[in-house]
Amino acid sequence: MDLEPRLLRYFIAVAEERHFSRAAARLHLSQPPLSYAIRQLEATLGVRLLERTSRHVALTEAGRVLYREAQALLRQSEAIGTLVQRVDAGLRGRLRIGFVGSMLYRGLPDLLAAMRTALPDVEHVLTELNSHDQIEAVRRGEQDLGFIHANPAPEEVQTLDLVAEPFVLCVPDTHRLARRRRVSLQALADEDFILFARAASPSYHETVLSLCVTAGFHPAIRHEVRHWLSVAALVSQGLGVSIVPACLARSGLAGTRFIAFDHQARSVSQAIWPRDTDSPLLRTAVELVRAQYAGREQGGGRMRAMASAAPPASLP
Numbered sequence: 001m002d003l004e005p006r007l008l009r010y011f012i013a014v015a016e017e018r019h020f021s022r023a024a025a026r027l028h029l030s031q032p033p034l035s036y037a038i039r040q041l042e043a044t045l046g047v048r049l050l051e052r053t054s055r056h057v058a059l060t061e062a063g064r065v066l067y068r069e070a071q072a073l074l075r076q077s078e079a080i081g082t083l084v085q086r087v088d089a090g091l092r093g094r095l096r097i098g099f100v101g102s103m104l105y106r107g108l109p110d111l112l113a114a115m116r117t118a119l120p121d122v123e124h125v126l127t128e129l130n131s132h133d134q135i136e137a138v139r140r141g142e143q144d145l146g147f148i149h150a151n152p153a154p155e156e157v158q159t160l161d162l163v164a165e166p167f168v169l170c171v172p173d174t175h176r177l178a179r180r181r182r183v184s185l186q187a188l189a190d191e192d193f194i195l196f197a198r199a200a201s202p203s204y205h206e207t208v209l210s211l212c213v214t215a216g217f218h219p220a221i222r223h224e225v226r227h228w229l230s231v232a233a234l235v236s237q238g239l240g241v242s243i244v245p246a247c248l249a250r251s252g253l254a255g256t257r258f259i260a261f262d263h264q265a266r267s268v269s270q271a272i273w274p275r276d277t278d279s280p281l282l283r284t285a286v287e288l289v290r291a292q293y294a295g296r297e298q299g300g301g302r303m304r305a306m307a308s309a310a311p312p313a314s315l316p
Contacts, residue, residue, distance in 0.1 A: 150268035189217035
């Protein structure tokens, strides 16, 4: 049964005023259209809702039930309208966000705080995934927004460069070179290396291999993992050395040292999302990402300063 919200509002006014003339004035109507609307409502329901006399109007038992339920229906209708409007404006909904571990030290916590402030009615679902898995998840529509290490992406995936940093050496704090301010990468030619698995981040894997080859050796890769903090954790246990983005020095992981070395490569973080999205919420989120990382984008002055500056020589 289709009950028009207009008729319900008219009925509520009559039920509360208990008088047609006062209800009509409240609704800015003349009395005849209001009386006709109530009769129409009664005909639709097939019940009497009001007992009418020359002096007042009383609710029948059916009328009292409809009055209570009509109020709830109208409140629900208003709430649905507000919800739909906020969704359409990109202010309500659910964002599925993937990230690589190093983004915890590249501004992701500040970005999420800004998102919570700007989008308080949005549910943020976070999942740590490597770059390759995130790209595939975005391509398949299983993830809305991702934060990865720069990797080739298919046409369906839009990318945005966020931060570029130098790489540094990561060694155990008991290593023979741990107290050096700067070393040559060739000095680690005989060490066991811990790297990202090639399948997890082909771009990073190839970059590290290229750095080593340029330094005159092929690294002995003894362990491959799928998360940055796993790399640093294995190094801290004395299981090898690695080459990591400079931001990992801010992880505070005990048992590691981070040392500068000469090279031109940069570790670039990217945001990714579906290229042809029609989601207002995702468009809003992407604009928040752009605003949060403005000034750091590749090619900007701050980005060039980061790229040209040497990283901390040795961080405890």
